[in-house]
Structure formats: structure tokens, C-alpha cells
Amino acid sequence: MAKVFVITGPSGVGKGTLIRELLSRVPELELSVSATTREPRAGEVDGRDYHFLDPEEFAARADRNEFLEHAAYSGNRYGTLRSEVERRLDAGHSVVLEIEVQGARQVRAAMPEAVLVFIAPPSPETLRQRLEGRGTDSPEAIDERLRTAEIELDAQQEFKHVVVNDELERAVEELVGIVREELDA
Amino acid sequence: MAKVFVITGPSGVGKGTLIRELLSRVPELELSVSATTREPRAGEVDGRDYHFLDPEEFAARADRNEFLEHAAYSGNRYGTLRSEVERRLDAGHSVVLEIEVQGARQVRAAMPEAVLVFIAPPSPETLRQRLEGRGTDSPEAIDERLRTAEIELDAQQEFKHVVVNDELERAVEELVGIVREELDA
Numbered sequence: 001m002a003k004v005f006v007i008t009g010p011s012g013v014g015k016g017t018l019i020r021e022l023l024s025r026v027p028e029l030e031l032s033v034s035a036t037t038r039e040p041r042a043g044e045v046d047g048r049d050y051h052f053l054d055p056e057e058f059a060a061r062a063d064r065n066e067f068l069e070h071a072a073y074s075g076n077r078y079g080t081l082r083s084e085v086e087r088r089l090d091a092g093h094s095v096v097l098e099i100e101v102q103g104a105r106q107v108r109a110a111m112p113e114a115v116l117v118f119i120a121p122p123s124p125e126t127l128r129q130r131l132e133g134r135g136t137d138s139p140e141a142i143d144e145r146l147r148t149a150e151i152e153l154d155a156q157q158e159f160k161h162v163v164v165n166d167e168l169e170r171a172v173e174e175l176v177g178i179v180r181e182e183l184d185a
Numbered sequence: 186m187a188k189v190f191v192i193t194g195p196s197g198v199g200k201g202t203l204i205r206e207l208l209s210r211v212p213e214l215e216l217s218v219s220a221t222t223r224e225p226r227a228g229e230v231d232g233r234d235y236h237f238l239d240p241e242e243f244a245a246r247a248d249r250n251e252f253l254e255h256a257a258y259s260g261n262r263y264g265t266l267r268s269e270v271e272r273r274l275d276a277g278h279s280v281v282l283e284i285e286v287q288g289a290r291q292v293r294a295a296m297p298e299a300v301l302v303f304i305a306p307p308s309p310e311t312l313r314q315r316l317e318g319r320g321t322d323s324p325e326a327i328d329e330r331l332r333t334a335e336i337e338l339d340a341q342q343e344f345k346h347v348v349v350n351d352e353l354e355r356a357v358e359e360l361v362g363i364v365r366e367e368l369d370a
Contacts, residue, residue: 062343065297071290072339102287105256110294112250154257158247 002089003182004111005029006097007175008104009119010149012131014165018119019098021172026179030093032084035067038076051081069099069106080107094183101155115182117175118159122166124150187274188367189296190214191282192360193289194304195334197316199350203304204283206357211364215278217269220252223261236266254284254291265292279368286340300367302360303344307351309335 007015007022023029035051037058046052053061058077062070070079080097088095097107107114121127127149131142156162161178165171192200192207208214220236222243231237238246243262247255255264265282273280282292292299306312312334316327341347346363350356 059342063345069290069294070343072342075339077342102290105254105287106290106294109254109291154260157244157257157262158255160248 002092002094004085004089004095004097004107004114005179005182006099006104006107006114006116007119008099008101008116008155008159009165010121010127010153011100011145012127012134012149013119013121014130014168014171015098015119017168018163018165018172018175019096021168022175022179023096025172025176026183028094028183029096029179030088032080032088032095032097034078034099035061035070035081035084036076036078038078051084068110069103071102071106078103105155105158115161115178116159117161117163117178118156119171119175120153120156120162120164121149122164126166187277187279189270189274189280189282189292189299190364190367191284191289191292191299191301192304193284193286193301193340193344194350195306195312195338196285196330197312197319197334198304198306199315199353199356200283200304202353203348203350203357203360204281206353207360207364208281210357210361211368213279213368214281214364215273217265217273217280217282219263219284220246220255220266220269221261221263223263236269253295254288256287256291263288290340290343300346300363301344302346302348302363303341304356304360305338305341305347305349306334307349311351 007019009015023031033047033051035053037053037055040046040052044050061067066081067079068082068085070077085095104116108116124146128142128146131137131145163171163174192204194200208216218232218236220238220243222238222240225231225237229235246252251266252264253267253270255262270280289301293301309331313327313331316322316330348356348359
């Protein structure tokens with residue numbers, strides 16, 4: 001049966017890489033495309049990277065309860081359209097959402113049958129090294145992300161499945177195992 | 186018709202005071218009691234201040250989807266039991282939830298018909314003065330709360346009703362007005 005999989009966890013934990021590997025190894029999965037009010041960046045394509053909505057349309061669709069989850073960050077709004085998920089399920093495809101913890105909690109509230117997987121870093125020190133190694137964040141931004149990560153790590157106990165991203169290949173295999181088991185259930 | 190009202194907003198914004206006034210002026214409202222795994226503090230009574238659950242029971246009830254919303258903070262879990270809200274609605278009473286922004290988003294996802302009211306501080310400076318005046322928080326805790334408040338203020342645009350808590354009596358009247366209008370609708 002087609003299912004919804006929510007992959008969540010702290011920023012910088014490696015959700016994106018794990019999901020790319022998951023999608024390549026479990027071809028029946030499709031990745032959901034989020035909606036946002038922020039401006040497209042260079043190279044981003046509407047409908048592929050995001051559904052880019054203007055603030056008025058986003059607000060109107062939120063008022064009509066068209067989002068499975070949504071939230072505002074740094075002045076922009078982000079969300080998952082129910083239609084985006086439902087048209088894939090209706091076509092018999094399972095859907096993967098890459099989403100931060102707050103959004104995952106909303107999906108859990110709206111759709112208790114969704115399968116939630118929390119990706120945890122091996123340790124705060126490892127997370128710091130990864131963020132520093134990425135070289136895209138200032139020291140202040142890294143501190144801020146680590147603080148957020150600490151708060152979000154609390155969230156681990158809320159989720160049935162927790163995959164520690166200690167070593168990529170091992171973590172991918174564990175994630176693929178969870179997904180295959182749920183698809184076969 | 187009995188309705189669910191969610192009063193949300195940053196920590197320290199004065200939700201508790203506003204809700205006490207609201208309950209005293211709109212007697213048909215009942216305040217929902219949250220569940221938590223944290224230890225009772227001196228003077229707290231089970232079933233009045235919180236439903237105190239041990240971690241195993243909380244986890245089991247979460248697995249059975251018995252919570253309208255739940256989350257973990259500082260190693261403890263907090264949530265609103267559906268039964269707590271539903272038995273009041275079934276008895277014809279409208280229910281008020283005092284809840285932080287993450288929980289409010291979950292209620293919105295699970296129960297789109299709930300009425301959400303965001304309480305906003307007049308300015309970050311006023312919020313700082315209030316937290317300092319309360320005298321219960323360390324300077325570091327106040328900084329942390331202000332950072333959280335800044336993030337949560339973003340949330341304002343997500344909510345239909347926003348009441349700025351600039352002056353208590355004015356804010357209470359605005360809140361009472363919103364609730365009465367929704368109860369009469």
C-alpha cells in the first residue's frame with residue numbers, strides 16, 4: 001500500500017544525502033515538493049525545487065486548509081500542499097517528505113498513519129565538525145544551528161524510528177530497511 | 186456550538202494572565218489540562234495543573250495516537266490528550282488550550298476548525314522588560330527566551346487572529362470579542 005514517509009531531524013544532520021540514496025534504492029518512492037513564498041535562487045525551477053507561491057496565494061491556500069503542514073521562518077512561509085501528497089498516493093506511489101521537526105509534528109497530527117523517521121547525528125561534536133566542514137555557515141550561524149539541534153534532539157523520543165547518521169552506508173541501509181519493511185507491511 | 190480555542194504566542198508574552206481574564210468573563214469556556222512526564226512541583230495537583238503521566242504511559246498513549254498534539258522539551262514530554270478536549274466538547278463546553286507555537290501548529294493540522302489566537306508582545310524590548318521584571322529567569326535564560334520569541338514572532342503571519350498584548354484591559358477586551366464572535370457564529 002502507498003504510504004507517506006517523513007524524514008526529519010536537526011538541520012545539517014544529512015537528511016538530504018540520505019534521502020537521495022533512499023530514492024535511488026527504492027524506486028517506488030517519490031519526493032514531495034514543498035511550497036514557499038521565498039524568492040527562487042539561481043538555478044531553482046518552479047515545481048521541481050519548490051512550488052513558488054506569492055504571499056497572497058500562500059495565505060489564501062492556508063485559509064482553505066490546503067496545507068498538510070506549514071510554518072513561517074525568517075519572514076518566509078513554507079509548507080506541504082495536501083494535493084502534492086494526495087495525487088501521488090492516489091496514483092499508487094509512496095511519498096517521501098524531507099521536513100524539519102516542527103513540520104514533522106504537524107504531519108503526525110494531521111496524518112497519524114504517516115511513517116516518521118528521525119535522523120540523529122552521532123554526537124553534537126560530529127554535527128559541529130560537519131557544519132564547519134561544509135564551509136557555508138559563519139561561526140555564529142553554526143552556534144545557532146547547534147542550539148537548535150540540541151533542542152530538536154529532545155524530539156528523538158517522540159519518534160518511533162530513529163536512525164543515527166554515524167556512517168553513510170550503514171545509515172542508508174538502516175533507512176532502506178525501515179522503508180521496505182513498512183512498504184511490505 | 187462548542188468550539189476549541191487555542192491561545193498561543195511566545196513564552197513570557199502574558200498568555201496565562203489573558204486566559205485567566207478570558208475564563209472569568211466568558212463562563213461557558215473550560216480550560217484544558219495538559220499531560221506531562223515531568224515531576225509535579227510543590228503545590229501542583231494531578232488533574233488540575235497537569236495530568237502527570239510516567240514516561241512509559243505517555244509513550245504508549247502517543248503510540249495509540251491519543252494526543253491531539255505533543256512534543257518533548259528539556260527531556261520531558263508534554264501534550265494534550267484528545268479525550269481531555271473531546272469530553273468537554275461532547276458535554277457542550279467550549280475548550281481553551283494554552284499552548285506554545287509548535288503545539289498550536291499541530292492542533293491546527295489535526296483540527297482545522299479550531300480557532301487560533303496568537304498573542305504578540307508590543308515589542309522585543311517590552312518582552313525583555315517583562316521577563317526581567319518577573320525576576321525568575323537568569324540573564325542567559327532571558328536571552329534564550331528572546332531568541333525563541335524572535336523565531337516565534339515569525340509565526341504571527343500564520344494565524345488568523347493576532348492580539349497585541351500592549352495593555353492588559355484592552356487586550357482582554359479584544360480577546361473576549363474574538364471569542365464571543367466565534368461562539369455566536
